[in-house]
Amino acid sequence: MDVARAAGVSRQTVSNAINSPERVRPDTRSKVLQVVDKLHYRPSSAARTLRHQRAGAVGTELNAVADQPSDIALPFLTALTLSAARHACHMVPFASKEAFPLLSGYQDMVRRRLVDAFILTDTHPGDPRPAWLEEAGIPYASFGRIYDDPTRGYWADVDGAAGTQMAVAHVAASGYQTVGFLGWPAGSAVGDLRREGWAQGVKEHDVAAGPEGSAPQSLPEALRAAEDLLDGLAVGDAVVCASDVLALGVHQAALARGWTPGADIGITGFDGSPVAHLHSITTLTQPLDDIAEHLFTILDHQLAGSPEPVQAALLVPTLDVNTSTKITPKKGTS
Amino acid sequence: MDVARAAGVSRQTVSNAINSPERVRPDTRSKVLQVVDKLHYRPSSAARTLRHQRAGAVGTELNAVADQPSDIALPFLTALTLSAARHACHMVPFASKEAFPLLSGYQDMVRRRLVDAFILTDTHPGDPRPAWLEEAGIPYASFGRIYDDPTRGYWADVDGAAGTQMAVAHVAASGYQTVGFLGWPAGSAVGDLRREGWAQGVKEHDVAAGPEGSAPQSLPEALRAAEDLLDGLAVGDAVVCASDVLALGVHQAALARGWTPGADIGITGFDGSPVAHLHSITTLTQPLDDIAEHLFTILDHQLAGSPEPVQAALLVPTLDVNTSTKITPKKGTS
DNA sequence: ATCGTTCACTTGAACGTTCATAATGTGTCT
DNA sequence: AGACACATTATGAACGTTCAAGTGAACGAT
Structure with a gap:
């Protein structure tokens, strides 16, 4: 790694300077960061994903068939994108021309390690996706109640x-x-x-x-x-x-x-x-920013594997x- | 790799069965694919990215500040997402709360190998992004003419x-x-x-x-x-x-x-x-599907490194x- | 029989990270 | 000075993939 060479330290020290500041001496850290800055180094997210077995990405389906797309779909996606950045990850939209979403599409994205989790939108009574994803062990959070089982905490909605x-x-x-x-x-x-x-x-x-x-x-x-x-x-x-x-x-x-x-x-x-x-x-x-933020909180919990139930949130519009x-x-x- | 073991072949043969069918015997191939199917194996895109030094992803900026978001932004993003899938890649939206887009945001995404290229929208006379990206050697294609230099072929627009x-x-x-x-x-x-x-x-x-x-x-x-x-x-x-x-x-x-x-x-x-x-x-x-498809054609050309100029396209609305x-x-x- | 060719498949290496662990340095107390 | 603790930095390995080079086996030509 050229940053390591340029700074006269080992690769691991570069990694530590970036990710675990407390593990390197302050002067070493600043020296490394200076080189990082000069060379415009940014860690490869692909390598990180490979190492951590975590994509750092969240999928969400865009409805490609709706006669009239939801008026708030775009602002919501924007809110998600901004929230994602705050949680050190990014959104991956996907779409299909099928009238009904297919589980296999969701599963493939996870297996390819393209995403770790999903944000669901437009949930409705009878929506099979929450049950699917749960059964498949795929983390998700839903904008809109999970009607078939509102006790599940994996959602945020507008009151x-x-x-x-x-x-x-x-x-x-x-x-x-x-x-x-x-x-x-x-x-x-x-x-x-x-x-x-x-x-x-x-x-x-x-x-x-x-x-x-x-x-x-x-x-x-x-x-x-x-x-x-x-x-x-x-x-x-x-x-x-x-x-x-x-x-x-x-x-x-x-x-x-x-x-x-x-x-x-x-x-x-x-x-x-x-x-x-x-x-x-x-x-x-609708408080889309708050909703997006809450959904990410839910996902973080699931991805961290914490067993305690996550609070669903009912947010008040302005x-x-x-x-x-x-x-x-x-x-x-x- | 468990697919290899289950099929009784080497990892490389699995890779070939998937990517270079002509390099394996038909019966080996079908045997491997059968195992792939049974185990629901999907190649890790992270590992691929690392190996190929190519993300297989295209970034596009969502305007987080516009007072009234463009009416066609969502359908266009949907069209892009569908086109992307056809070109074996995916979209990565990003947004910032800055009034003007920053080059550094674009550059960082490429350095982290999150994306290989960008789709620009809402280009306008004086837009600095095409020049930036070109100077930085980052492939891009623009929905909307590049007004400052329409001879550049990196765009598709509505007539x-x-x-x-x-x-x-x-x-x-x-x-x-x-x-x-x-x-x-x-x-x-x-x-x-x-x-x-x-x-x-x-x-x-x-x-x-x-x-x-x-x-x-x-x-x-x-x-x-x-x-x-x-x-x-x-x-x-x-x-x-x-x-x-x-x-x-x-x-x-x-x-x-x-x-x-x-x-x-x-x-x-x-x-x-x-x-x-x-x-x-x-x-x-607006023929958004055609525009998206054309923009991906442009990107493919650039990513393939072909030197011949790419045709810009002026598409007729219906x-x-x-x-x-x-x-x-x-x-x-x- | 020996040699080259071709075909089908396997092995080593590398992409860039980070974890676990080993090595080195730095100070403190006897 | 020696011994120990602790802070700091370095090394080996692994994540999953594919390229490049390698190993065999089958076959025909010499």
């Missing part, structure tokens, strides 16, 4: 109920009168929780519960549902929505009947997606107030 | 002019009368080319050139610009836009004056972004016709 409850608190404090809800058709785990938060919110914050409606995650259908919903509301009321797309539906429906979002009717979305920002809709931004909840004459934002 | 020209042809054929243009403020390389295509299109397709306007990539400003533009147009006319967000501005402005997009006024966007699909706006979808160019009574889509 949907807390989010919509915050939204209700906000519109109530802003002075809107009645608060309606536009959600997804009952039965989706995420959607039901978000509805729950609204229901709880109107109880606790002493505002009238308006009508509720539902539509799938598509603008035309959201628009139709929103029209019905607005028939049961009046200027000065608000609608809390389970997603930004649904909120956009309300937004459009409001415009169509001449109501100005915010001034005439309060609208809140959920996810902090580009759609919400584009249309100036108040939304609940309310991004925007024009769509700025009511005209009355009080300001909460 | 913006061809795209807007196609859009004009389409609205002309659909029966819209006058075709206006909403672009970005003059001076942006991409925007100027897209405007050029519109100007050329109205000349060639024998439709009247309507007024043109410009706005930055933000919905409120696009909306304002669109209002002015629509003042100069009438029902039955069309507007070709340089981006989907601008098109959305026109869409909203049209709705505001009671015009139904498509039926009353034609609108086309550019990029094939989720925004366009969400609002059913006809758009020019027109995704949607409601916003479905005119009421007249002819169908082109």
Whole structure:
């Protein structure tokens, strides 16, 4: 190794100077580091991987088939990438054109020692992956509850109920009168929780519960549902929505009947997606950085082999107030 | 190596059976492959990297600071990931919170042998990265022209002019009368080319050139610009836009004056972004798969060390016709 | 029979790390 | 000075792969 030669020490001393500063004399260390700096030496991650039997990498699947990719997939991947760097590793995305992910794809990556673990996203009830990976002894952490067995601690998720409850608190404090809800058709785990938060919110914050409606995650259908919903509301009321797309539906429906979002009717979305920002809709931004960080904590635990169960985390989104909840004459934002 | 033992051959024969089939007898090969299959053996990519001095990985930077992440960044990354697999390698995303990318980040990844090359995105005039990388001898390929020296063959891009020209042809054929243009403020390389295509299109397709306007990539400003533009147009006319967000501005402005997009006024966007699909706006979808594939071809050339210059590629987007160019009574889509 | 050729497979070495352990230095106490 | 402890640095081995060179065996030509 040329750094060792240039510094007049052995390879191991170079290694120690970098990885175990306490094992070398300070002056030796600084001499070595100076040479490292001059030669721009960086340890080969391949050699490290080979030696440690650990890739220092985490895989995550990109959905290559979704008709509409999740709005937060990219910011989440970015958050993961930044967290990974903090944990001295890197992300390895993979994708397939299969409609359903295959276990073999996951297994191969581990066997080739390309990654040590996986971050799962878009978990849903009946998702086979957690069971697979656990059986195969492959560490993983999931963004989104593991519905089939939420006692497993291998996940972090957004507290949907807390989010919509915050939204209700906000519109109530802003002075809107009645608060309606536009959600997804009952039965989706995420959607039901978000509805729950609204229901709880109107109880606790002493505002009238308006009508509720539902539509799938598509603008035309959201628009139709929103029209019905607005028939049961009046200027000065608000609608809390389970997603930004649904909120956009309300937004459009409001415009169509001449109501100005915010001034005439309060609208809140959920996810902090580009759609919400584009249309100036108040939304609940998911704490992606915190989630990513927590998932890495989970992985570190598993990779370290610690037997104690890992805490799952339910993280509260932040309310991004925007024009769509700025009511005209009355009080300001909460 | 246990595969070798189980198959009763040497490690090298296993390696050959996998990598150089012609060097082993067919029956030996099939025997080895059978064992490989049974033991689920996969060669360690770390050991390969160490041996070959090649990571088999390509880095790409995720913008962690952009106020609004590019709408096509995720689909493009997905396309890259799929192309990478086809070229026996994988992507390694990285991100920093610096406003400007640092060369050192790129260099370190190569020195650690984490990646062999980079895919650049969002290149712009004055972008220092191509020169950096070239000087450092690091292979790269860019999605987007290398403006400072387009003779360099290390890029693939979308033919913006061809795209807007196609859009004009389409609205002309659909029966819209006058075709206006909403672009970005003059001076942006991409925007100027897209405007050029519109100007050329109205000349060639024998439709009247309507007024043109410009706005930055933000919905409120696009909306304002669109209002002015629509003042100069009438029902039955069309507007070709340089981006989907601008098109959305026109869409909203049209709705505001009671015009139904498509039926009353034609609108086309550019990029094939989720925004366009969400609002059913006809758009020019970028051929991301082809671009990714071409970029990998470029990288392969560089990594193979072939001296002959690589062809840059200008790829034509595809027109995704949607409601916003479905005119009421007249002819169908082109 | 001897020699070269070719084919099929095996062996030694090396890629760059780091662990375990051995060697050397440095100081302290008798 | 000698003995011991302890701090510091050096050496051998191994991680899994593949290149280069080597060993045999089979075969035909001399």
